[in-house]
């Protein structure tokens with residue numbers, strides 16, 4: 001069976017749209033850019049992805065606590081975190097047609113020069129010097145100014161209680177740090193995880209679900225004593241290979257290096273075991289959700305891109321059909337957030353150690369984007385199988401929206417009733433769907449298109465010997481299995497794939 005994968009075409013996006021993974025938000029009113037809704041199969045895929053992440057980064061760890069905090073937070077939180085003053089993008093507007101552009105993106109697209117971190121005045125100067133004009137009407141561009149990406153709201157009818165939709169889930173963790181300590185009696189090092197929706201008023205949402213105004217994040221804040229350098233579980237992952245694009249190679253040949261997590265720390269490329277632990281776990285996790293080792297790398301962010309308080313940021317980037325793009329931000333945030341919340345709130349957020357001394361913990365943070373990762377999974381799992389005559393998503397079985405489709409061969413002679421029986425049995429254990437419309441070939445095609453690993457057909461033999469036909473999505477091979485053995489057989493197959 002030849003499965004061709006057409007990288008570079010947008011076949012996977014068309015298929016995902018057609019099969020209702022995502023819909024543009026408020027489509028009947030023309031849609032809103034940068035906002036998407038999940039359809040039934042998209043939501044199942046997202047849930048399974050989250051479950052897998054939770055298993056990997058929360059449940060398999062002994063000392064990571066998950067919390068869920070408010071989506072709206074008062075202005076004071078973002079004053080302390082620095083978002084009020086620094087969560088900004090440079091923009092410029094066309095004086096003729098009023099189109100708005102992200103100034104850094106526009107300059108980089110036209111001049112191919114990297115301008116991130118430059119001041120608005122410097123960008124204005126480049127626009128004037130290089131004669132950059134509006135890409136839509138060639139009009140003159142206004143001076144560059146800054147725009148805060150947070151979405152503002154008011155908590156009282158008088159409008160004097162300003163609040164913001166959270167731009168990251170992390171601040172909900174920092175402001176609850178004391179509550180967490182009291183409730184869990186956790187000892188350093190430990191982690192706190194949170195997942196949920198974050199909001200950013202992106203100036204130019206683009207690339208389908210890549211740059212959104214409302215998106216979902218999964219974040220862990222790993223708190224540790226900066227005087228201790230050993231991650232308690234580092235041994236478990238020290239030999240895991242990670243691909244790193246170092247700062248040096250970004251300035252020279254652009255080639256990444258493959259190192260073990262241990263080597264990356266010993267060579268001083270990754271600042272500590274805590275950060276290296278997450279890079280290794282992410283390398284394992286991304287391969288378990290259907291990406292190949294070659295599809296992603298960790299880019300050490302350049303000094304000019306790194307926040308002043310950070311001691312090292314490593315972006316997990318996927319090689320998408322449009323180029324490399326960040327999917328997970330890994331940051332060594334030091335004690336920046338806790339320190340600022342102590343200063344602004346007056347609440348002591350230090351931790352008392354065994355010897356009675358106090359420390360403000362340092363933090364390593366992996367911050368995962370759900371929609372960007374799903375884009376990567378769809379791209380990686382998409383196959384255009386010319387031989388079988390239709391496209392499919394070859395999702396890992398534990399990620400597939402549905403585990404199996406159940407089909408009666410014909411809608412007569414009691415086969416439907418038998419198929420419904422099988423459906424009811426399997427539904428207690430797996431996400432399954434029932435389909436009795438169209439030819440069996442069409443039903444296989446529909447199941448493959450949404451990435452269903454198994455199809456179960458109930459035929460005339462089923463009535464005689466209680467066996468069904470089990471079809472494997474990837475090989476299309478079929479085998480006879482007794483109904484009473486189905487749950488065990490499918491469970492074993494899922495584990496072995």
Ligand code: GAP
Nearest residue numbers: 168170210211212215326327328329367369372
């Ligand atoms: N707490 C740190 C933080 O939020 P970030 O690098 O700004 O770091 C983390 O975001 C991840 O969230 C990104 O790697 C990306 O996957 C996702 N993300 C950020 N902005 C996004 C947007 N506008 N649309 C979709 N995903 C976004």
